[in-house]
Structure formats: structure tokens, C-alpha cells
Amino acid sequence: MLVHKIDDEVSLRLFNKNDAEEFYHLTMTSKPYLKEWLGWLDYVNTVEDTEKNIQSRWDELKANGGYPLSFAIIYNGRIAGTIGFNQIVWANKTGTVGYWLGEDYQGKGIMSRAFQALINYGFDDLKLNRIEVRAASGNDKSTALPVKFGFKEEGVIRQAEWLYNHYVDHVIYGLLSEDMK
Template structure:
């Protein structure tokens, strides 16, 4: 099984079908919390729905030449959330990141560690030239992550996403491989 160990507590690993129940439970436990910013939660109604999502993720592994696009975030042996590339434009070498953590795992630095590792994976392993994050303008917690990691705010898209009963605007953040190469030695010191 593919594992990216980040430290003693946090790792990223490939999803397996055996994760369906734990991933479903995490999603449902955090549903009210996550629903403010994630528009797909009402479509998750059973462990089977989650298993189908995992099967799709595994299919993408094959389509992406053996490189996973998304990972389970593991904290102290428990599934804490997910992070990955919602889209990869191979021609232009652009990856668009998506991520979420269960409510009980917030505020522990887990996502910052996972995000840094995903950026490294995107630039080094996938050969991306650009990584983007699109996040609701008012989602300040999610916006703080790319801002903290050196992404540049590049603009806003009006009414970019439908969230249950209203549209939200998105902020677009971008980071280029050359910028990460300059920033990464500073991050590790």
C-alpha cells in the first residue's frame, strides 16, 4: 500500500475499499460541520456510496499512470480526512487541490502537514508546473492554508459554486513549481 509518512502522527495513504466504512463514518460524523462549505454531502447516504467513491479514486490511479490523485489523511492511525487533486490537466501540468478534515481533527496542524506533502508530491512526483486552490471567499479557515504556504491570490470567480440553496464566490490561489523550489528550503529550516 502506498504511504507517504509525514511524521510520527500524520501520513497520507492510498484509499482501499476496506476504508469505506471508516470514511463514511467520518463524513457523517462531520456532516453538519462540513456542509457549510462542501456541496456534495447530501449525496453520501450509505457506506456503499462511499465505497463507490473509493472505487472511482482507484480507477483514477490507473488513469493517472499509477500515481494516485487523492489520499486518505491518517492521524495516529485513524482516518482524519482527505486531500488530493480534484483535477489534473496533464497538457498544461496543472493540479487543482481539494481537501477536508473531520471536525474532531481540526486545529492540530494536520492539514498543513498533509498539504505541504501534497504540494511536494505534485511538483516532484507528478511533474506539475502549477498547483491551484479554489475556495469560497468567506471560508477563512480554508483560505488560510494556501496563504500560509506561499500561494498567491490570483483573483475571484463570482457565483462559482452552488451550495444547497445559494451560490458562493471563489478565490483562486496559485503556486508555481519555481516558486515552491525557492520557498521550500526556507520551510524546512
């Protein structure tokens, strides 16, 4: 899946080197908005940092037998955010999904469409048995998404992540391939 057209507005595709500047600017313009829930933003300071991130996505492609794990979310020809599997444990056939959308792209149904496509890809192409989402407690937009798609809330990991000056709990949501039938 190098490019997956979802509809006339939204598609998923692999990042490429030419995306570094656009993706960096999206990250920087959305930084104040995203920083409430994403702890890695202070590590992105230059376009070169974004180039390294994109290269790591290509490295994971090689490491996973040609199966990409993360994608640019394209909305009307522009990068709107990213979605993918932050982790896959192939021995257990489980994947953990991560996602974010630039502030200007919120409220358009973009992430719902991208999320559905990624879930289908995980079960149909990657042959995963279980897909999970871990979202910070209180991050209502991120926690609403798995609920909307039938994920079950399975528990809370207390103080799972350090966000700049405090810990946040993670709520875990899971969906099994058999739940899709």
C-alpha cells in the same frame, strides 16, 4: 506513493475497500460542520456510496499511469480526512487541490502537514508546473492554508458554486514550481 509517512502522527495513503465504513462515519459525523462549505454531502447516504467513491479513486490511479491523485489523511492510525488533486490538466501540467478534515481533527496542524506533503508530491513526483486552490470566499480555514504556503491570490470567480440554497464565490490561489526555488 502508496503510503507516505509525514511524521509520527500523520501520513497519507491510498484509500482501500476496508476504509469505506470508517470514512463514511467520519463524513456523517462531520456532516453538519462540513456542509457549510461542501456541496456534495447530500449525495453520500450509505456506506455503499463511500465504497463507490473509493473505487473511483482507484480508477483514477489507473487512468493516471499509476500516480494516485487523492489520499486518506491518517492521524494516529485513524482516517481524519482527505486531500488530493480534484483535477489535473496534464497538457498544461496544472493541478487543483481539494481537501477536508473531520471536525474532531481540526486545530492539530494535520492539514498543514498533509498539504505540504501533497504540494511536494505535485511538484516533485507529478512534475506539475502550477498548483492551485479554489476555496469559497468566507471559508477562512480553507483560504488561510494556501496563503500560509506562499500561494498568491489570483482572483475571484463570482458565484462559482451552488451550495444547497445559495451561490458562493471562489477565491483562486496559485503556486508555480519556480516559486518553490
